[in-house]
Amino acid sequence: MAVATCFRLLATILLLAMAGRCYSQQMDHIQLSRIADSLDNLTQGVQAQAIASKEVASGIMKIFTLMATDHLVCERGWFKLRSSCYFISEDTSTWEESRQKCIALNSDLVKITHDNEYNFLRDLAKGHHTYIGLSDLQEEGTYRWVADGTVHQIVESWWREGEPNNCNGCGPNSSGEDCVHYHSPNDGLNDIACDTKFRYICEKPAQLGWNFASVLDEETPTEK
Known part of the structure; x- marks a missing residue:
């Protein structure tokens, strides 16, 4: 009787350990997924900002070029x-x-x-x-x-x-x-x-x- 109880207790502990490991792995997967999403969003944000900055710089250069062409004099x-x-x-x-x-x-x-x-x-x-x-x-x-x-x-x-x-x-x-x-x-x-x-x-x-x-x-x- 005592032996059977010990086996049941050991089995319970193993099941709890396995369940905890699975839960931990699931949480790690969720966290990694969230981190990956954050990195994607950050990358997209940086790229968008770079494109916007490039467009602004290009626009400024066009303005200066037009100004220079229009105001070249002798x-x-x-x-x-x-x-x-x-x-x-x-x-x-x-x-x-x-x-x-x-x-x-x-x-x-x-x-x-x-x-x-x-x-x-x-x-x-x-x-x-x-x-x-x-x-x-x-x-x-x-x-x-x-x-x-x-x-x-x-x-x-x-x-x-x-x-x-x-x-x-x-x-x-x-x-x-x-x-x-x-x-x-x-x-x-x-x-x-x-x-x-x-x-x-x-x-x-x-x-x-x-x-x-x-x-x-x-x-x-x-x-x-």
């Missing part, structure tokens, strides 16, 4: 195209003198980068031979933009027919033609001796501002 006497300002001189100088005069104006001889700019400068120079910032002074036949030293890949539509030719047909005493100007009225670029005196075109970046007296925004310049 000083009186300069003509604006996109983000650059251009100045055409009324005096004439050699190519190097022209460059130094541009530098004194916080600019440099113009660098042409695309057809729209070429057409704009062609109109600006109408009726005048004008120096631009292109030469092969460093290496014969390799034309570089003086503003940044980059090599000019010849765009045939910009040049007069047969140019550049380094004074083809000139006499033996010729020093050659190393500097480039816009040739008017024959309409196109031409290489010329650098000591020839022409007008010149300077270029510099447009600036943010609202108080300049005169602003010309991508307008075709009037003939000077």
Whole structure:
């Protein structure tokens, strides 16, 4: 009788222990599930905040970009195209003198980068031979933009027919033609001796501002 009672008590204790373990495992599972849900919610919250912050930052950048584009201006006497300002001189100088005069104006001889700019400068120079910032002074036949030293890949539509030719047909005493100007009225670029005196075109970046007296925004310049 006593033995049977002991076995029943032992069995009861084992059952209670197993039940407690199962309950503990069930609680652990519930807690882990809750923790996983919390982590998911936290991750989603962080991601949403990151996306919102990125959208806000992108919106702010767009606003600043629009403001910058709308308020880029040039000083009186300069003509604006996109983000650059251009100045055409009324005096004439050699190519190097022209460059130094541009530098004194916080600019440099113009660098042409695309057809729209070429057409704009062609109109600006109408009726005048004008120096631009292109030469092969460093290496014969390799034309570089003086503003940044980059090599000019010849765009045939910009040049007069047969140019550049380094004074083809000139006499033996010729020093050659190393500097480039816009040739008017024959309409196109031409290489010329650098000591020839022409007008010149300077270029510099447009600036943010609202108080300049005169602003010309991508307008075709009037003939000077």
